[in-house]
Amino acid sequence: MTDEQPHHRGDPAVFAADLQADGEPEAEFNPGIAGRLPRKNVAAGALVRDGEGRLLFVDPTYKPFLEIPGGMVEDDESPLAACHREVREELGLDLALGRLLLVDWMPTHGVWRDSLQLIFDGGTLSPAQVHAIEPADDELGGFEFLDLAAAEPRLRPSKARRVALAYQALLAGETFYGEFGRSAQ
Template sequence: MTLADDLSAEGEPEREFNPGIAQRLPRKRVAGGALIRDRAGRILFVVPGYKPFLDIPGGIADADESPLAACRREVREEIGLDLPISRLLVVDWMPAHGVWPDGLMFIFDGGQLDDDQAEALKPTDDELTGLRFLPYQEAVPHLRPSMARRVGSALHALAEGQPRYAEFGRS
C-alpha cells in the first residue's frame, strides 16, 4: 500500500466543525536525525557552518514529509549516503525557544558504517564545513545541552532495544 492508497481509504476529510479552525491550530516543527556510528562505536557528527554546535545528520521535515523520510533525505543530502535508516530510537519534544516554535525531534538508527565508508565520508551539502566521528563523551562539550541529552537517550535506546520518549532531551 502507498500513502495515496491509505489516504484514499480514509475517505473524505472531516469537515471543520468551526470554519477556519484548522488554520488557527498550532503548528509544530518536526525533524528527523540519524545516529550513525563507525566500527569503533564513535558517532558521526556534522559541522554546520551556520551555528557553533555539532549536530547529527538530519534536518527539518518539509511540508507533508514524515520525520523518517526527512531523515533519509537529509542524510543523502548531507553525507551522500542512502542508508537503511529505520528503527526509531527517540522522540523528543522541544519547547519554543527564541524565534523557533516548539517541535518534535526524532532520532533513528542510522546503523554502523564499515571502515571504507567511514574513511571516504565527506560533506555533500554546502551548509556543512566538516564531519567528525567522536565518542559520545568527547562530543558532549560541542553539543547544545538538549542535543547531548537527546543523543544520550538515543544511545540508551540503542542498547536497550526500546525507543524512548523525552522532553527537551530528558527521558
C-alpha cells in the same frame, strides 16, 4: 502489519494511495478551526556509528555547534523520509534507517517554535561507507566520529542530553520519549 500491507518507508506514492483510500477529508467541526490550530516543527536525525562504536557528528557551517546528521521535516514529508533525504543530501549516504530511538519535545526558544525531535537508528557504517562520505560543501564544514563524552562540550546541552538519551534507547532496544533531552519515562 499484514502481508498485504507493503512497508512504505516514507514512500509518498503509498501515502497518496492511502489518502485516496481514506476518501474525503473529515469536515471541520467548527468552520475555520483547522487554520487556528497550533503547528509544530519536526526534525529527524540519525544516530550513526562507526566500527568502533563512535557516533557520527556533522559540523554545520551555519551554527557553532556539532549536530547529528538530519534536519527539518518538510510539509507532506514523513519524518523517516526526511531523515533519509537529509542524510543523503548532507553526506551522500543512502542509509537503510532502522527503528525510531527517541521522540523528544523541545520547548519554544527565542524565534524557534516548540518542536518534536526524532532520532532513528542509522546503524553502523562499514569502512567503505565511511570512506564514501561526501559532506555537502554548502552546508557542512566536515564530519567526525566521537564518543559522546568527547562530543559533549561541542554540543548544545539539550542536544547532548538528547543524543545520550537516544543512545540509551539504542542500547536498551527500546524507543524512549523525552522532553528537552530529559527522560520523561
